[in-house]
Amino acid sequence: MSATTLTTPIRAAFARTTNRPAWVRPALAVLLLGTAALYLVNLSANGYANSFYAGAVQAGTISWKALLFGAVDAGSGITVDKPPASIWLMALSGRVFGFSSWSMLVPQALLGVASVALLYGAVRRVAGYAAGIAAGAILALTPVAVLMFRFNNPDALLVLLMVAGAYAVTRAIERGSMWWLVLAGSALGFGFLTKMLQAFLVLPAFAVVYLVAAPISLRRRIGHLLAAGAALVVSAGWYVALVELWPAGSRPYIGGSTDNSLLQLAIGYNGLSRITGGSGGGPGAGGMPGGGPSSAGSGLPGGAREVFTGAGLPGGGGPGGGGNSMFGGATGPLRMFSDTFGTQISWLLPAALLALVAGVWLTRRAARTDRTRAALVLWGGWLLVTMAVFSFMSGIIHPYYSVALAPAIAAVLAIGVHAGWERRERTGARVVLAALVAVTGIWSYQLLGRAPSWQPWLRYAVLVAAAAGVCWLVIPGRWVRRVALVAVPVLALASIGAPAAYAAQTAATAHTGSIPTAGPSGRGTGGFPGGGRGLGVRNRYGFAGAGPGTGGVPGNGSTRGGNGTGVSGGTGNGAPGGMPGQGSRGAGGNGQPPGGATGTGPSQGAGTQGDSGQGSAGQGDSGQGSGAGQPDTGGQAGTRGPGGAASVAGAVATLLKNAHGYRWAAATNGTQQAAELELASGGAPVLGIGGFSGSDAYPTLAQFEKYVAAGDIRYYLPGGMGGGRGGPGGAGASSSIESWVAAHFTKKTVGGSTVYDLSKPTT
Incomplete structure (x- = not known):
């Protein structure tokens, strides 16, 4: 045109x-x-908006191949x-x-x-x-x-x-x-x-x-x-x-497809599965991103990533929602x-x-x-x-x-x-x-x-x-x-x-995350967290779905004075700085936001999260954040405190930024987290294993071993989105890769987070 x-x-x-x-x-x-x-x-108030697409845009400014195919990473591993x-x-x-x-x-x-x-x-x-x-x-x-x-x-x-x-x-x-x-x-x-x-x-x-x-x-x-x-x-x-x-071997894998085909993506995940509700082989094939059902911890390995699910999703738990669908x-x-x-x-x-x-x-x-x-x-x-x-x-x-x-x-x-x-x-x-x-x-x-x-x-x-x-x-x-x-x-x-x-x-409100909604920031849609801001996610490295600098996601309050409940992560060790491990988020009665989730992360010991509602300040991730909640709102994100997720994010980002000479500075589970790491590190390419939700059949364990042997990947960051409950081929890829890496490479701690150095095998 x-x-x-x-x-x-x-x-x-x-x-x-x-x-x-x-x-x-x-x-x-x-x-x-x-x-x-x-x-x-005030357009820049939205930051990187949807970090998943922002990562691909950034990759396209670095690599022409990534630009041509819409790859999430400059190493051209997998597309959006x-x-x-x-x-x-x-x-x-x-x-x-x-x-x-x-x-x-x-x-x-x-x-x-x-x-x-x-x-x-x-x-x-x-x-x-x-x-x-x-x-x-x-x-x-x-x-x-x-x-x-x-x-x-x-x-x-x-x-x-x-x-x-x-x-x-x-x-x-x-x-x-x-x-x-x-x-x-x-x-x-x-x-x-x-x-x-x-x-x-x-x-x-x-x-x-x-x-x-x-x-x-x-x-x-x-x-x-x-x-x-x-x-x-x-x-x-x-x-x-x-x-x-x-040639499929010299271009990125087509994210969301079951067979690395753009036509299958059009007919399946972006086609008939949208109408019929079938899996289509794409992200979320098993329900929520990550392939697991819509409940806390399902599809989230080790509780490494906090996602607001269940009662707080649109159409589920809020007034007039009538089911998630x-x-x-x-x-x-x-x-x-x-x-x-x-x-x-x-x-x-x-x-x-x-x-x-x-x-x-x-x-x-x-x-x-x-x-x-x-x-x-x-x-x-x-x-x-x-x-x-x-x-x-x-x-x-x-x-x-x-x-x-x-x-x-x-x-x-x-x-x-x-x-x-x-x-x-x-x-x-x-x-x-x-x-x-x-x-x-x-x-x-x-x-x-x-x-x-x-x-x-x-x-x-x-x-x-x-x-x-x-x-x-x-x-x-x-x-x-x-x-x-x-x-x-x-x-x-x-x-x-x-x-x-x-x-x-809407124009006066900053919007970030994967599922933004229009209107006042406190206005929810069927119990959706945060109303006008959209669904965000916090991973174990301190990166929110909104991109760098965002203090997590709004709390899970229900709309119009209803009772909203939510949960944080799954079971596991938790992340440093008081990120939630086995703690659960309190109920938000009468429209009040949840009072914060308690975690037992190893960095600063126990601390309460102030990322939402009336959560008090803690020594870990929460810092000074309290996010005063209004009736009919989910509360706002709190400020990160010293020694918490902000320092984790900075330490990991610096590590990736200095990984020169590699096709990918790191690999992690899911392209959502990979994009967030790229944005925080100034464009260091990160391979997202399994695509958006961990369900894509790329890379296989054999391919990953080949990349490591060729010196293409420097670090491996466990956790992230995925867990292999999604589509065919990706079912065991992320977990088998994580097990293989743990068995063969040196683990170290960066800012309280676990990182594997793929250049230093244990044997």
């Missing part, structure tokens, strides 16, 4: 023309500049469990400006601005300038969109490519243009290289709307669709062919309205569905090529298909996936309102518009009630504004028009006020 194509809607809006109202250019400037400010200001298109952009930015949180996240924010611009252009061509501005504003202010365009997950690029595809289809329908349709297919092909089969959820809508509405013969429409399909295959297939034809809550038609997804995406979803039905009804007698109805089919098909898949899929799904719905909701609502407003002289049209305002106000009131301690006045203001807007729309008479200037901001408050407030709070 060329830069010219991406800037077409912007250039058209700012071009001189006598047909465009004078307010359009300043309004569009405010929209785009405001979006840029929302997505860019997604295609590398989004990593390409972030890593190239890091190569130009130097790797940092800012250089990694700025491209993501700019992708958001481009998505808003393209959505404006697509809607404007069908429903006019005002509708285009409205659609862009709705997308920009959707809380989960703010979250993802300030984060380093692949979803930001995926959204841009899908919106670009929809824009190209809109242009193709106008005159029956094959080339615009080919461009749409190419965009979705690169979407496959971003997040695989999720990009294809919009394909049915794209194909149906062109087949029905393009103003050319049926034969030519079919031919154009075949050409677009070929473009899709080529734009995605070139990379698939490159990976499959590249792989982090997304219970499946069913109301999933997108649940505690897990509701505040992320559904603020305007009821209104969008109503607008879709009303818009299709109003245009039912229009010609086959009617562009308004075609646009409703395009964006409405996108919305319905994606929503249905997300609602009923039984495999792994996270709340932030719902960002893929945001452009469709924005476009359908803007086009539907425009269609109704054009017919506002009719009583039925005014009633529909009033219903849209009413349902939005009522649903916003309900969603805001899920975080009663956050801005409680807002829910009542939204409800009053909605009531006033309904009265203004349904009461006929000339006098109503005289207060139009007052009605516009009232309607804006009723419709977009609540999600805009959540969006602003």
Whole structure:
């Protein structure tokens, strides 16, 4: 996709023309500049965001091979469990400006601005300038969109490519243009290289709307669709062919796959297993990351890693969760309205569905090529298909996936309102518009009630504004028009006020970890730890999932005053500095965060963890941290104390940084921990045994022995994620490697942590 194509809607809006109202250019400037400010200001507060992807980005700034394949390590041992298109952009930015949180996240924010611009252009061509501005504003202010365009997950690029595809289809329908349709297919092909089969959820809508509405013969429409399909295959297939034809021994192992194949990854872990809930051979095949069931200690060797599981996961233990179902809550038609997804995406979803039905009804007698109805089919098909898949899929799904719905909701609502407003002289049209305002106000009131301690006045203001807007729309008479200037901001408050407030709070809150959520930091999703921050993990070396400098993860408090309980690690010796060994985390009664977990680590003796809730300061890992918990919150991470995990992290990082001349400075279990070690050590390559969860069949014990014999790996760090309960091939790899290393190499203690020097065999 060329830069010219991406800037077409912007250039058209700012071009001189006598047909465009004078307010359009300043309004569009405010929209785009405001979006840029929302997505860019204080962006580096998110640190390395998801350290798993950040490690791959950093590796891509060091090694071109790692960049090409999306390897987590600069030694090109194993890739992330997604295609590398989004990593390409972030890593190239890091190569130009130097790797940092800012250089990694700025491209993501700019992708958001481009998505808003393209959505404006697509809607404007069908429903006019005002509708285009409205659609862009709705997308920009959707809380989960703010979250993802300030984060380093692949979803930001995926959204841009899908919106670009929809824009190209809109242009193709106008005159029956094959080339615009080919461009749409190419965009979705690169979407496959971003997040695989999720990009294809919009394909049915794209194909149906062109087949029905393009103003050319049926034969030519079919031919154009075949050409677009070929473009899709080529734009995605070139990379698939490159990976499959590249000698497997000289490229990284494809993380998440069962047979080192990108095609199997697409069909399995990133494909059918997401729908059916089957293992698919990917991360988490056994349930939680690590392959073990969702309980403390399962899949965590020796209690080496603290993970918040069980009652604190979305949809499990929190109000309205209704079961974990792989982090997304219970499946069913109301999933997108649940505690897990509701505040992320559904603020305007009821209104969008109503607008879709009303818009299709109003245009039912229009010609086959009617562009308004075609646009409703395009964006409405996108919305319905994606929503249905997300609602009923039984495999792994996270709340932030719902960002893929945001452009469709924005476009359908803007086009539907425009269609109704054009017919506002009719009583039925005014009633529909009033219903849209009413349902939005009522649903916003309900969603805001899920975080009663956050801005409680807002829910009542939204409800009053909605009531006033309904009265203004349904009461006929000339006098109503005289207060139009007052009605516009009232309607804006009723419709977009609540999600805009959540969006602003999302931008003002630092988000890190593997499963971020939008909204106030104390707002949980179905009992999810830490609400707006996301799931983090603390390993035995003191590295949190957020990247260096983060004081662990928030406590496990339940939402809305419920009782939240959690556990820390498994059984074992614990880690230095009072990290939890056999201690268990206290209950958080009445919404209070847990009081900290006691551990018996060998470095500083017994100490209480202050990483969450009201835990007191200790001599070990906790230091000064107490993390005052508020009702309805999980508490915040505490400060690391002297002699605790911070010094452990520094000592291990320094050790790896000085391991020169090796393909990998170290190996450890799991690419999540490997990425964290790389980030802390300034990019020292670390081999993640078993991939994200320890379930990947790489490296085998034989391969590991070969690497060690060749002098490719300097150190081995036991523990980490994994434990071999996951997929085939990886089942015994990490444990057998750990046993083999312990039997043959010298063990030493670095900052209280166990490290094996693979250059010094015991015999």
